[in-house]
Amino acid sequence: LSSGEARDDGAHFFGSSVEVVMDNSASSLLERVVGDGYEFHFSIVWEDIREEIKHLSALCGIPLEIV
Numbered sequence: 640l641s642s643g644e645a646r647d648d649g650a651h652f653f654g655s656s657v658e659v660v661m662d663n664s665a666s667s668l669l670e671r672v673v674g675d676g677y678e679f680h681f682s683i684v685w686e687d688i689r690e691e692i693k694h695l696s697a698l699c700g701i702p703l704e705i706v
Contacts, residue, residue, distance in 0.1 A: 640689060640692055640693070640704065640705045640706070641661060641668060642661070642687065642689060643659040643662050645657045645683070645685070646659070646660060657683060659683065663706060671704075671706050672706075675704075
């Protein structure tokens, strides 16, 4: 679970794409994703639902990592 802000710079690729400025440094996110072997495709949600994700994760017994 991470957070950031979408930039309104227009699409850079065909299809659905967005540039996101992460709240944490890009290098720390990259280190976690690559170093820990996470899938590199992510879902982007246009609202802040971090608390709901934390709650759902706890209810379902799904481990949650915050980057």
